Amino acid sequence: MNIHAVKAIFMFEMARFFRTLAQSLISPVLSTSLYFVVFGAAIGSRIDQVEGVSYGAFIVPGLIMLSVITQAISNASFGIYFPKFIGTTYELFSAPVNFLEIVAGYAGAAATKALLIGLIILGTSFLFVEVSIAHPLAMITFLVLTCISFSLMGFIIGIWAGSFEQLQLVPLLVVTPLVFLGGAFYSITMLPPVWQVISLFNPVVYLISGFRWSFFDTSDLPVVLSLFAIGGFTLLCLAVIGWIFKTGWRLRQ
Amino acid sequence: MQPILEIDDLRKSYADGFEALKSVSLTINSGEIVALLGPNGAGKTTLISTVCGITQPTSGQVRIGGFDTLRDFRAARALVGLVPQEINLEPFERVINTVRFSRGLFGKSRDDTKLEQILRQLSLWDKRDTQIRALSGGMKRRVLIAKALAHEPQLLFLDEPTAGVDVELRKDMWNIVAGLKASGVTIVLTTHYIEEAEAIADRIGVIAKGEMLLIEEKMQLMRRMGQKQLDVQLSSAVNDIPARLAKYNLLLSNDGLTLTYTYDTRAARTGITKLLSDVSEAGLVLRDVATRQSSLEDIFVDLVHAEEEIA
Numbered sequence: 354m355n356i357h358a359v360k361a362i363f364m365f366e367m368a369r370f371f372r373t374l375a376q377s378l379i380s381p382v383l384s385t386s387l388y389f390v391v392f393g394a395a396i397g398s399r400i401d402q403v404e405g406v407s408y409g410a411f412i413v414p415g416l417i418m419l420s421v422i423t424q425a426i427s428n429a430s431f432g433i434y435f436p437k438f439i440g441t442t443y444e445l446f447s448a449p450v451n452f453l454e455i456v457a458g459y460a461g462a463a464a465t466k467a468l469l470i471g472l473i474i475l476g477t478s479f480l481f482v483e484v485s486i487a488h489p490l491a492m493i494t495f496l497v498l499t500c501i502s503f504s505l506m507g508f509i510i511g512i513w514a515g516s517f518e519q520l521q522l523v524p525l526l527v528v529t530p531l532v533f534l535g536g537a538f539y540s541i542t543m544l545p546p547v548w549q550v551i552s553l554f555n556p557v558v559y560l561i562s563g564f565r566w567s568f569f570d571t572s573d574l575p576v577v578l579s580l581f582a583i584g585g586f587t588l589l590c591l592a593v594i595g596w597i598f599k600t601g602w603r604l605r606q
Numbered sequence: 607m608q609p610i611l612e613i614d615d616l617r618k619s620y621a622d623g624f625e626a627l628k629s630v631s632l633t634i635n636s637g638e639i640v641a642l643l644g645p646n647g648a649g650k651t652t653l654i655s656t657v658c659g660i661t662q663p664t665s666g667q668v669r670i671g672g673f674d675t676l677r678d679f680r681a682a683r684a685l686v687g688l689v690p691q692e693i694n695l696e697p698f699e700r701v702i703n704t705v706r707f708s709r710g711l712f713g714k715s716r717d718d719t720k721l722e723q724i725l726r727q728l729s730l731w732d733k734r735d736t737q738i739r740a741l742s743g744g745m746k747r748r749v750l751i752a753k754a755l756a757h758e759p760q761l762l763f764l765d766e767p768t769a770g771v772d773v774e775l776r777k778d779m780w781n782i783v784a785g786l787k788a789s790g791v792t793i794v795l796t797t798h799y800i801e802e803a804e805a806i807a808d809r810i811g812v813i814a815k816g817e818m819l820l821i822e823e824k825m826q827l828m829r830r831m832g833q834k835q836l837d838v839q840l841s842s843a844v845n846d847i848p849a850r851l852a853k854y855n856l857l858l859s860n861d862g863l864t865l866t867y868t869y870d871t872r873a874a875r876t877g878i879t880k881l882l883s884d885v886s887e888a889g890l891v892l893r894d895v896a897t898r899q900s901s902l903e904d905i906f907v908d909l910v911h912a913e914e915e916i917a
Contacts, residue, residue, distance in 0.1 A: 361710025440694030447658040449680035
């Protein structure tokens with residue numbers, strides 16, 4: 354195991370994060386705070402409780418997930434796409450590292466950034482709404498697993514992308530709808546039965562449901578199912594990345 | 607001499623059937639500078655990429671410092687530094703950070719004293735906190751070298767280090783290479799400038815169409831180059847070479863007007879004076895004389911063309 358290499362990639366990526374703090378940290382925190390103001394404090398006060406929780410508090414886990422997923426994907430995809438774009442990947446391929454070390458460095462840094470942003474947003478939410486955390490350990494576990502798995506997914510997107518447009522495409526066209534329709538703003542039990550069934554095919558539903566359970570001790574779906582879903586998703590992403598490095602798909606000419 | 611790089615029957619072909627490398631074998635000893643000469647598309651970069659692990663070989667074996675590049679890839683790659691042809695660098699990064707990154711990536715613990723030494727050697731120390739995008743082209747190339755040296759490799763590949771570089775910078779680069787050699791690094795560089803190979807290499811290899819046509823001590827090649835030819839033009843054509851001139855091994859042109867004499871410039875006696883007096887004693891009248899030197903360029907062009915004709 355080339356620990357120095359993992360550390361080098363990790364530190365290099367984190368340096369970019371701190372260099373562009375305004376864009377990488379302040380903007381996601383600010384935009385999520387606006388959700389808290391609008392849906393939590395302003396409109397939320399006129400909405401009934403959902404599953405026994407005030408609406409303002411109810412949307413907190415979903416909004417954290419929305420930011421964390423978006424950030425994990427965009428950081429990880431940019432992290433590997435940029436070296437590919439400027440042609441510095443030669444160094445990665447000629448270095449004494451294997452794919453797990455490269456992924457650990459890039460996805461690890463992206464996951465750390467996403468986790469930091471998630472925690473800051475959680476802290477910010479206390480300013481606007483009353484939130485309690487029923488299962489702190491489970492909450493952290495869900496958060497960390499989400500950061501990791503979507504960073505892995507972002508890494509894949511970064512390798513797949515052939516242009517900056519494509520880099521934006523998946524987050525915009527796939528991830529945002531999945532999160533919005535994944536119960537970030539509502540409980541899926543509020544949907545008509547047909548849509549409830551359709552929702553079960555949306556992987557984000559399991560994440561948000563499990564994450565929300567760790568806050569309020571109520572969930573749409575069994576928590577174990579949520580854990581299995583995110584664990585399976587992580588393994589799937591790892592397998593895809595392993596295949597990419599083995600075949601050199603989109604990496605080597 | 608200890609071999610640092612051993613390439614054995616290395617082949618690389620692509621899915622479309624194109625053979626970029628056709629059975630290349632090569633041994634490079636510790637401490638030497640080898641220049642690989644070849645036209646564009648000859649396979650120079652493919653060879654380097656394959657040795658460095660960027661391209662997967664179709665078959666064959668590569669050992670660096672005795673370590674197989676596939677089986678013991680970590681040990682093998684830790685010994686190698688690569689300076690690519692294209693200047694590809696993170697534009698917003700600072701020089702010192704990108705060099706530090708390279709050292710870590712190749713498995714070495716942080717050592718800022720070592721990095722200072724490398725940056726000073728390349729006259730980059732004053733620029734260590736400069737963003738890469740603010741550097742000139744020549745400086746960027748030095749950054750690439752600094753990155754490749756950051757983990758203290760024993761074998762350094764320089765892929766066309768002076769492509770598109772002006773004369774002054776090229777001389778600069780030659781000095782850098784000489785300095786690196788003095789510090790004990792083995793260097794393999796590719797170039798299509800023959801004078802560059804002549805100026806800095808110990809051995810010269812010629813590669814074309816994926817094959818090593820020759821690899822030879824530079825001095826030996828120079829000796830071949832040391833051959834000169836004297837063309838003696840006659841006022842009137844002759845049918846045969848006069849018997850008196852037989853010992854000179856002359857060549858007679860088809861029109862019978864030119865005699866060509868090949869001699870070694872380094873020999874104590876070239877035989878030119880004697881030849882010229884024998885020519886006039888044989889009753890031939892001189893119109894003009896001219897000398898020609900066969901350069902490495904000629905040898906190179908001949909080799910490459912001979913190869914093309916066979917193909």
